[in-house]
Amino acid sequence: MTDAQRTAAIDILKINDRGSYTVPTSGLYPFQWNWDSCLTALGQRHFDAPRALTEIETLFAHQWPCGMVPHIVFHQLDDGYFPGPDVWDCRRPVPTSGITQPPVAGFALRRLLDGAPDLRDRARPLVAQITAWHRWFHATRDPGDTGLVAIIHPWESGRDNSVDWDIPFQRVPTDGIAPYTRRDTQHANPAHRPTKDQYDRYIWLVERFRKLNWQTDLLHDASPFQVVDPGFNAILIRSCLDLADVAAAMGEDDLAAQNRTMAEAGLAALPALWSEAHGQYLCLDRGTGQLIDSPSSGGLLTVFAPIPADHAATIAATIDAQPTRYRVASHAPGTPGFDAKRYWRGPVWLVVNYMIADGLARAGQKEAADQVTASSLELIHQSGFAEYYDPLDGEGLGGGQFTWTAAMVLEFLAGER
Numbered sequence: 568m569t570d571a572q573r574t575a576a577i578d579i580l581k582i583n584d585r586g587s588y589t590v591p592t593s594g595l596y597p598f599q600w601n602w603d604s605c606l607t608a609l610g611q612r613h614f615d616a617p618r619a620l621t622e623i624e625t626l627f628a629h630q631w632p633c634g635m636v637p638h639i640v641f642h643q644l645d646d647g648y649f650p651g652p653d654v655w656d657c658r659r660p661v662p663t664s665g666i667t668q669p670p671v672a673g674f675a676l677r678r679l680l681d682g683a684p685d686l687r688d689r690a691r692p693l694v695a696q697i698t699a700w701h702r703w704f705h706a707t708r709d710p711g712d713t714g715l716v717a718i719i720h721p722w723e724s725g726r727d728n729s730v731d732w733d734i735p736f737q738r739v740p741t742d743g744i745a746p747y748t749r750r751d752t753q754h755a756n757p758a759h760r761p762t763k764d765q766y767d768r769y770i771w772l773v774e775r776f777r778k779l780n781w782q783t784d785l786l787h788d789a790s791p792f793q794v795v796d797p798g799f800n801a802i803l804i805r806s807c808l809d810l811a812d813v814a815a816a817m818g819e820d821d822l823a824a825q826n827r828t829m830a831e832a833g834l835a836a837l838p839a840l841w842s843e844a845h846g847q848y849l850c851l852d853r854g855t856g857q858l859i860d861s862p863s864s865g866g867l868l869t870v871f872a873p874i875p876a877d878h879a880a881t882i883a884a885t886i887d888a889q890p891t892r893y894r895v896a897s898h899a900p901g902t903p904g905f906d907a908k909r910y911w912r913g914p915v916w917l918v919v920n921y922m923i924a925d926g927l928a929r930a931g932q933k934e935a936a937d938q939v940t941a942s943s944l945e946l947i948h949q950s951g952f953a954e955y956y957d958p959l960d961g962e963g964l965g966g967g968q969f970t971w972t973a974a975m976v977l978e979f980l981a982g983e984r
């Protein structure tokens with residue numbers, strides 16, 4: 568079975584390969600997505616490491632001068648997706664979106680180079696580029712110097728319609744937006760997708776930022792939505808630490824030191840987001856200064872960073888206690904807002920599982936990590952390479968032949984060997 572799964576996963580990565588970047592799946596997502604690409608490279612490295620590096624290089628070829636790396640690069644026009652380049656209107660040589668996504672590139676690059684040290688020289692420019700992105704986060708998304716960075720649009724989290732955003736999202740208006748036609752609901756079951764009300768607010772934010780000409784240093788303060796997502800910050804911290812090691816091995820001591828300083832600031836600030844009652848971290852709403860009482864997978868994913876051992880152990884127990892057949896639900900079953908089939912409000916995503924399992928294993932929680940990995944492989948076995956899965960019955964949902972799902976399977980299988 569393992570060999571067949573491996574072959575099937577490689578086939579999907581090849582089917583979705585557009586030469587220098589890979590689409591998440593054709594139809595629903597026909598462009599290059601930021602964190603999809605970085606995680607996809609981890610799958611590609613198992614059969615073509617130079618191609619894996621190209622995936623990350625292509626993404627960074629579209630980094631903005633300010634340091635931001637956009638969440639979508641619209642390499643080729645395709646009107647099957649909304650909002651397309653005309654709505655974003657970012658005026659880049661190759662059109663991109665104007666917001667970002669979880670900065671997993673530093674982690675991915677380190678893992679790639681660990682297995683393919685011969686690519687180190689080629690990767691040297693990326694170390695400076697990724698560091699510039701990390702610096703951009705701290706400069707523009709943490710104006711108060713708290714050590715943690717905020718997202719200003721739910722899509723930046725990668726967990727688009729999580730329950731976590733419901734309360735801060737109430738501050739985002741829906742009036743005055745231009746009429747639009749959604750495309751996602753033509754590719755996937757509308758009952759599993761974000762609601763119209765959520766979509767109106769997503770678009771309102773895009774229009775607000777566009778009116779400010781995408782000056783990224785103005786957008787944080789101009790956004791009615793400013794949320795500190797612990798999972799997002801954990802990814803940034805982990806990427807800073809991994810990139811620091813890569814930089815140090817290349818003799819780039821200054822870049823290494825910059826990344827370490829940013830990671831330390833984040834690690835010092837994270838414990839303030841811990842919830843003893845939920846046994847996990849929670850998001851912080853910068854608009855109110857309050858933690859958001861919503862136990863979602865972002866707060867479990869925090870274990871991807873080197874958090875205190877007792878927090879890691881508690882997160883392992885919290886996951887173990889989830890009353891679902893499959894791990895890890897994107898929102899705690901049995902709590903308000905849980906919906907087993909609606910996108911990020913309950914379903915399991917293999918990329919999140921992968922990072923949680925990695926973090927748990929590093930924290931010495933091997934049994935819990937193995938359980939998450941086993942659950943992930945069982946889902947593939949039962950339902951194929953879907954975009955995401957119902958945690959209760961394991962049904963595969965959303966887009967099919969999904970790139971990062973296939974990439975994660977290659978990682979899980981390699982880890983088992």
Ligand code: GLC
Pocket residue numbers: 591596600601602603724725726727
């Ligand atoms: C959805 C997901 C996001 C992902 C994208 C492409 O928008 O929420 O995390 O990057 O699809 O797969």
